Amino acid sequence: MAPKRLAGFGSEIDRDSLALVIAVAHGLGAITSAKLGRQIQRFGIFAALFGFSEGALGGCGNVFGRRVGHGGFFRLGLERFNLGMGSVLDKHGKGSGAQGAGKRRSDQGKPARSGAGMGAVTGAGGDKPRPDRSRAGALRLLDAVATGQTLDEAAGVIERLAPAEKARARRLALETLRRVGRLEPVLDKHLARRPRPEILMLLRLATVELLALGEAPHGVVNAAVALARGMGQKGQAAAGMVNAVLRKVADEGALWASLTPQEMPDWLREPVVAAWGEEVAQAIEAAHEAGASLDLTAKPGREAPGEALPTGSHRLPVGTQVSALAGYEAGDWWVQDAAAALAAVILDPRPGERIADLCAAPGGKTMQLAAAGAEVTAIDISEHRLARVAENLARCGLSATLVASDALEWQAEAPLDAVLLDAPCSATGTIRRHPDLPLIRDDTEIPEIVALQAELIDHALEQLKPGGRLVYATCSLLPAEGEEQIRAALARHPGLTVEPPTVPGIAPEWITPEGGLRLRPDLWPERGGMDGFYIARLRLAADAT
Numbered sequence: 001m002a003p004k005r006l007a008g009f010g011s012e013i014d015r016d017s018l019a020l021v022i023a024v025a026h027g028l029g030a031i032t033s034a035k036l037g038r039q040i041q042r043f044g045i046f047a048a049l050f051g052f053s054e055g056a057l058g059g060c061g062n063v064f065g066r067r068v069g070h071g072g073f074f075r076l077g078l079e080r081f082n083l084g085m086g087s088v089l090d091k092h093g094k095g096s097g098a099q100g101a102g103k104r105r106s107d108q109g110k111p112a113r114s115g116a117g118m119g120a121v122t123g124a125g126g127d128k129p130r131p132d133r134s135r136a137g138a139l140r141l142l143d144a145v146a147t148g149q150t151l152d153e154a155a156g157v158i159e160r161l162a163p164a165e166k167a168r169a170r171r172l173a174l175e176t177l178r179r180v181g182r183l184e185p186v187l188d189k190h191l192a193r194r195p196r197p198e199i200l201m202l203l204r205l206a207t208v209e210l211l212a213l214g215e216a217p218h219g220v221v222n223a224a225v226a227l228a229r230g231m232g233q234k235g236q237a238a239a240g241m242v243n244a245v246l247r248k249v250a251d252e253g254a255l256w257a258s259l260t261p262q263e264m265p266d267w268l269r270e271p272v273v274a275a276w277g278e279e280v281a282q283a284i285e286a287a288h289e290a291g292a293s294l295d296l297t298a299k300p301g302r303e304a305p306g307e308a309l310p311t312g313s314h315r316l317p318v319g320t321q322v323s324a325l326a327g328y329e330a331g332d333w334w335v336q337d338a339a340a341a342l343a344a345v346i347l348d349p350r351p352g353e354r355i356a357d358l359c360a361a362p363g364g365k366t367m368q369l370a371a372a373g374a375e376v377t378a379i380d381i382s383e384h385r386l387a388r389v390a391e392n393l394a395r396c397g398l399s400a401t402l403v404a405s406d407a408l409e410w411q412a413e414a415p416l417d418a419v420l421l422d423a424p425c426s427a428t429g430t431i432r433r434h435p436d437l438p439l440i441r442d443d444t445e446i447p448e449i450v451a452l453q454a455e456l457i458d459h460a461l462e463q464l465k466p467g468g469r470l471v472y473a474t475c476s477l478l479p480a481e482g483e484e485q486i487r488a489a490l491a492r493h494p495g496l497t498v499e500p501p502t503v504p505g506i507a508p509e510w511i512t513p514e515g516g517l518r519l520r521p522d523l524w525p526e527r528g529g530m531d532g533f534y535i536a537r538l539r540l541a542a543d544a545t
């Protein structure tokens with residue numbers, strides 16, 4: 001699109017740059033009204049900014065920001081976020097995010113580039129390259145997230161980009177969100193005072209590109225300077241500072257390597273440490289920073305690209321674009337994290353069995369059950385999300401009966417062989433894919449969601465025939481939504497038993513004392529981890545009434 005000359009900006013900017021300026025100005029208005037408060041202290045640098053992104057098809061990557069039955073929204077108020085935006089670079093609060101020394105998995109074998117060749121970088125008064133559209137898009141996403149939108153909700157701000165530009169913009173935004181805390185000590189070192197929020201965001205993005213993604217300093221700094229110049233007079237005034245700071249940041253590979261990944265917020269970290277210890281918590285945080293691979297579940301008898309995992313899923317590297325892969329249109333496979341795929345495997349569906357998938361959308365597990373030949377009823381409270389189940393089933397040539405209903409109100413016409421309950425949950429197992437999650441929410445709704453899960457378990461058991469089985473699953477790292485939930489169910493239902501999983505690829509140490517399966521992002525480190533999940537298979541007594 002031809003750049004448009006816009007009166008009042010004093011320079012020629014394209015529409016992307018204008019949108020960026022407007023979005024940034026919008027964020028700024030909110031940010032300046034922010035006050036430091038208890039939450040920012042509690043969350044430290046984590047409260048700096050947040051967002052949300054949705055997994056491509058399967059798993060539990062899309063639980064937030066929607067009604068969860070009797071739940072309500074799991075979203076923090078804008079005020080917290082705005083507070084964070086204004087306090088990220090608190091010169092008196094150093095070390096609030098990344099702390100201590102240590103090796104990070106994601107940067108191993110990826111040396112940070114030095115500042116060599118920086119002489120060619122455009123200076124504050126030099127030529128002005130056209131702003132890179134993906135970077136401008138990433139900044140618009142980050143700004144939208146900063147003003148309270150999830151990344152999905154913010155998708156419209158990059159609508160006009162080409163598909164490849166969109167994908168890169170989103171990836172840059174995700175990579176920045178993953179490292180908000182770790183970035184601050186590096187930027188703090190080279191900033192005499194905190195710049196305007198939009199300039200700080202630009203510096204964060206460029207620092208991630210330089211130190212985490214190992215991109216060429218020349219291109220990164222030039223683009224950042226050009227973007228600053230597109231931000232009106234104040235941006236133009238900051239362009240020299242952006243150039244100077246980033247040239248120094250490019251040489252901070254050693255400092256970057258000494259910083260540990262962003263910590264989980266206390267409300268999540270504390271139960272994780274209590275359950276598995278400090279070392280595991282740190283390993284989970286490293287996995288969160290590393291991001292998630294693209295896992296596929298193949299339709300039986302069809303091929304899927306990628307490395308075959310011991311549990312049967314197929315894995316492609318972090319950042320793989322689904323649209324670039326063969327077999328999608330043909331319905332040979334669907335996207336689903338390897339951990340998420342295990343719930344249906346553990347249920348062990350048989351041809352002709354009558355099975356209900358109580359919280360089904362977007363349908364990854366429904367498709368596994370249907371592909372095994374079961375007669376599946378897929379229920380979800382969200383009609384909109386259920387439409388995605390229909391699309392996915394149609395693409396893969398599978399069928400199920402779809403019912404838009406609160407699972408608690410749905411009654412099977414006749415007792416069922418099995419129920420799969422992939423319950424609404426905190427989704428804290430999916431932070432690798434949704435680095436904005438810890439910023440977008442707190443633990444205030446956890447008791448309510450735990451109560452809903454218990455109600456759903458009880459209701460699911462009522463739908464079973466004697467001897468029937470229920471697989472309960474949550475993509476959560478919180479024992480309250482997993483191990484404790486099952487122990488409580490066993491206490492409520494005499495005669496109910498847990499059948500420990502025996503499926504291939506599961507390590508014995510992943511099986512919990514009560515017989516469930518505990519999966520965490522730090523497992524399979526050599527393969528790239530997996531989502532956090534809890535799965536248990538319960539069986540009703542054969543003489544249950």
Ligand SMILES: C[S@@+](CC[C@H](N)C(=O)[O-])C[C@H]1O[C@@H](n2cnc3c(N)ncnc32)[C@H](O)[C@@H]1O
Nearest residue numbers: 060068069359360362363364365381406407422
């Ligand atoms: C964790 S996701 C399910 C993922 C899905 N099983 C899959 O494999 O693709 C949880 C789902 O539960 C649905 N949900 C939440 N509360 C519900 C309720 N009370 N009744 C039925 N569905 C509900 C949400 O709309 C959401 O789609």
